[in-house]
Amino acid sequence: MTPSYTHRRGRVIVSFALFAVCAALTGCGQKGPVLYPVTGKVTAPDGKSLEHATVVFHPVDATDPNAVKPRGKVGADGSFTLTSYTTGDGAAPGEYRVTVELWLSGKGDDPPANRLSDKYAKPDSSGLKATVNAGPTELTPFTVKR
Template identity: 35%
Template sequence: MRRLLASRARRVSRFGGLAALCLVGCSGQEDWQVETQPVSGSLRINDTIPENAVVTLHPQGGPIDVRKSKPWGKVQSDGTFTLQTYEQHDGAPPGTYALTVVWRKNPAVMGSPDQLGGAYDEVRESQWTVSVEEGREELAPIAIEGVELIRGEGRLMAPPDEPRSR
């Protein structure tokens, strides 16, 4: 009986130690975040407002944090966007970024085609370099002109009753 109680006490002790380690490890969960500042901008494509287009900033010279976060924003009905990195409207850390744009035909549908045909979604080919500087909260307006928009619906899979094309 003594051995059984001693064995249980050791297991409880080990569990308590593991729980304490978890609490210590979890207590600094936001230590990986870096300071951000409010940043907003505006986007027009072919002189129209690309509502729901997503603008993403890709850090140049290495990631901004251990999770490789990227500031991003969704274009609103007035053509403006507000960046967020960790939480809504928190902005972006100061630094230099390549900017990309994706404008999904239907942003609520996974795999919806980019109306820009992916032309502005490649970081290495980005036409825009933006700097987020302390005290400057507005990016220069971005205008994309002469773009032929892709209007197809697109789909990832054929419905079950249709044969798949090969």
């Protein structure tokens, strides 16, 4: 017994629909590396927050000088959440050198200045390192001298 025209047409429609769903699921995925949520904390040695500081993660193994450098803004409690592309999306797993800068406005006509030691502004001199795991990562707190 041969399938009727209507039956064959129904199979074609169902097959096309399944193909379209599969293509949408695979073709519209995230571009670039897989990112995982990363949170941490930065404080001064006295435990006070470095609110408004910017934390930047520099990939150790990056061969591209324009590689994404996840970053976060330090809140009132010293905590931060990393962002690579969209707010809070995290970072790719790997090893990072970390920099911290706290730019505050000067008084009067003085330009903004980094309120932390210059050594923390450079990945090679900050002494701060972090590992992002292939999963949600809560980092060991960083202590930064002013």
